[in-house]
Each structure stands twice: as structure tokens, then as C-alpha cells.
Amino acid sequence: MTQSHPLRCACGQVQLEVAGAPIVSAECYCDSCRAAGARLQTLPSARPILGENGATRFMLYRKDRIRFLEGTHLLKEFRLTPESKTRRVIATCCNTPVFLEFENGHWLSLYGHLWPEGTLPPLELRTMTSDLPRGVTLSGDIPSGKWSQAVFFARLLGAWVAMGFRSPKLTFINGALQA
Numbered sequence: 554m555t556q557s558h559p560l561r562c563a564c565g566q567v568q569l570e571v572a573g574a575p576i577v578s579a580e581c582y583c584d585s586c587r588a589a590g591a592r593l594q595t596l597p598s599a600r601p602i603l604g605e606n607g608a609t610r611f612m613l614y615r616k617d618r619i620r621f622l623e624g625t626h627l628l629k630e631f632r633l634t635p636e637s638k639t640r641r642v643i644a645t646c647c648n649t650p651v652f653l654e655f656e657n658g659h660w661l662s663l664y665g666h667l668w669p670e671g672t673l674p675p676l677e678l679r680t681m682t683s684d685l686p687r688g689v690t691l692s693g694d695i696p697s698g699k700w701s702q703a704v705f706f707a708r709l710l711g712a713w714v715a716m717g718f719r720s721p722k723l724t725f726i727n728g729a730l731q732a
Contacts, residue, residue, distance in 0.1 A: 560667040562644035563600055567624035567651060569667075571614050576660060576712045577705060578674040580608035580695075583681035585633055586653075589641055592732045593631065596648035600666055606689045610665030611653065612674060615712045616721045619661055629730040643730050659713045659720040678702055 557570045586609040590602035604610055628651065630640040638656040643649065653662040665673050679697040691697050696704070713720075 558668070558672070560663070562624070562627075562647050562649035562651065562667070563598070564644075564647040564649075566646040567627055567644040567649070568622040569651075570620050570622060571612075571663070572618040572620075575612040575614050575663075575674055576708045577613050578677045579611050579613065579705070580604070580676060580679045581611060581662075581681055582606070582608055582679060582684050584684045585637070585639065586681075587684070587686075589631065589633055593641065593643065593648070593650055596643075596732055599648040599650075602650055602664070602666070606691065607686055608679070610673070610676075611662040612665060612668070613660050613662050613709070615660055615716055616658075616723070617716055617719075619663070621725070625725040626727055628726050629728050630726050631730045631732055640726075642726055645730060654723065657720050659716050659718075660709065678705060680705060 557572045559568065559570050561568045587603060587607045590609050593599060594602045602609060624644065624646065627644050627646045628642050629645050630642050632640050639653055641653050642651050644651055650664045651667065652664065676695055679691060679695055682691065682697045685691070696702055
């Protein structure tokens with residue numbers, strides 16, 4: 554039996570659960586994650602999104618291993634620009650970012666702050682370190698290639714194969730959030 558993990562927004566109105574382990578546990582340093590994080594964490598009651606050195610912490614899960622239980626009517630999307638291929642989905646009740654979705658992706662990148670304290674899976678790798686701000690140096694304790702590592706793409710591909718090359722659509726997002 555696969556273990557499930559309950560997750561929720563800061564106020565608890567949006568609830569979801571994930572089954573099993575993530576595809577990968579990562580920090581992203583890309584310019585768009587840093588820009589979006591900087592904007593979203595200024596919303597009223599929002600938690601800090603950007604961590605040490607400007608990283609955004611994500612757990613990547615197959616879409617078929619995530620179940621939304623409560624509060625989907627409170628979810629809105631945020632895009633950096635109208636042309637963005639990614640959208641960040643926010644729980645508007647407390648301005649908690651819930652996930653990032655790549656257009657036509659088969660996975661969701663769930664924000665690390667959804668995990669209850671002490672339960673966040675350990676960090677496995679850092680991505681997009683080529684976008685690091687000037688003067689930032691990362692420790693060598695975690696794989697941190699200049700671009701997303703081959704293992705990152707191999708795990709995403711493996712997850713897609715396991716899903717039968719499906720990319721489920723999320724149809725319950727209710728409009729756009731301006732930030």
C-alpha cells in the first residue's frame with residue numbers, strides 16, 4: 554500500500570494529499586522562479602517563498618499521485634507574462650502558492666512549504682544554477698549542475714512512461730491572480 558501525505562495551505566482551506574515519494578525533491582534557481590517568488594511573497598499574509606540564495610523549494614509529483622480534497626474553488630493561477638508556459642497556482646484564501654505547472658506537463662511542482670514542519674523530503678538536487686545571482690556560491694553537498702541534471706530529466710521521463718505518456722489537465726483553477 555502506498556503511503557499518502559496530507560498537505561494544506563497556510564490557513565487549511567485548501568487541502569490535498571500526495572501518494573508515495575516525489576519524482577524528485579529539488580531547489581530551483583531559475584530567473585522566473587525567483588521573480589515569481591519575489592512578487593508572490595509580497596501578497597497580504599503570504600509566507601516567504603524564496604529560501605537561502607533565492608531558491609524555490611519544490612517536490613515534483615506525478616499528477617496522478619495528487620488528489621485535491623478541499624478548496625479547489627480558492628485556487629487561481631499566476632503567470633509572469635501572458636505568454637508564460639508555466640503557471641503558479643495560489644490558494645487565494647491565504648495567498649499560499651500551492652504548485653507550479655508546466656504547460657502540457659505530466660507532473661506538478663508542489664511548493665515545499667506545504668509540508669508540515671519536519672516532514673519535507675530531503676533535498677536531492679538543485680536546478681537552473683546557471684541563473685544564480687552574481688556572488689552566490691552553493692555548497693557542494695547536493696548535485697548542482699549548471700543546468701538541470703540528467704537524473705532530473707531521466708526521472709521526469711520515467712514518471713511519464715509510468716503514466717502511459719498521459720498529461721492530465723487540471724480544469725478546476727478559477728481565474729487569474731494579479732501580483
